[in-house]
Amino acid sequence: MSEHNILSISGGKDSTALLLLARERQPENMQAVFADTGNEHPQTYDYLHYLEQATGMQIRWVKGDFSAQITKKREYVLAHWADKGVPQTAIDRAAAALVPSGIPFLDLCIWKGRFPSAKAAFCSEELKRNPIQRKVQFPLMDTGHDVISWQGVRADESLRRSLLIENDLALTNNNGAEMWNYRPILKWTAQDCFDMHKKHGIKHNPLYEQGMGRVGCMPCINCRKDELLEISKRFPEEIDRIRQWELAVKEASKRGASTFFAAPSGDSAWSATQTIDVFVEWAQTSRGGKQFDFIRMDDGPLCSSIYGLCE
């Protein structure tokens, strides 16, 4: 039985610093893995290719596949929604929309009939943690290997992350193989991460110079008001894409309404109207838009995931 070191990389500064630390330490059986959500900016994809070439370290790409769940949901909709009082027009609409696109983020939302939110943050787990576990970590454990899961989390990012420790046992499988979480940059600052880039002569993701405080989904469901404004100005095509996704998810949802950013109060009638365009318009206001204050406006962490898979 040997030990395998699996490092999760997102293309952001923290996981890149983690990769560079691993490059220094050269742990045995090391693999860097990137989970592609399908909601990343093209510059992040380019940056990952650059990292491979500049560091000489191969990065394996994995992605979630929700086609089986969508097929099952379609069958369920056709068999059971009528018994639940759903009008036939809504059943026909949803059944026609329950078709996989091959884009993990979109397919996850088509399957769920909704976008993730701060309260229902299933995206990081479904799009990042699970594909890495299923495609890389669990097969190793099934053949009796222990896995060390390198995670680029930092304690000063959030209260949740500040409570983490550097090493802990994540799980043990039926063969007795163990997976350990390893967080070697837990006590690092953001500056320490940028310094690590400099030490290795590695450029950081160019998105940091384009108004993005964090690198991850474009946009993240928890993005800040100022980031949304930057995205809309610099990358309007990403807003166009989200607008199309809202239409696709809306069609697949039971109530025929779904928006990228969640409703603050559960007001279903109102939430159906708060499309990405409404938020972009609000992001252009210097003050006001009080009702949208549930989008982060400070410099806090964007994702509460403790796995360090989203920055």
Ligand code: SF4
């Ligand atoms: S970056 Fe944001 S939207 Fe993307 S998976 Fe993480 S929490 Fe979800």
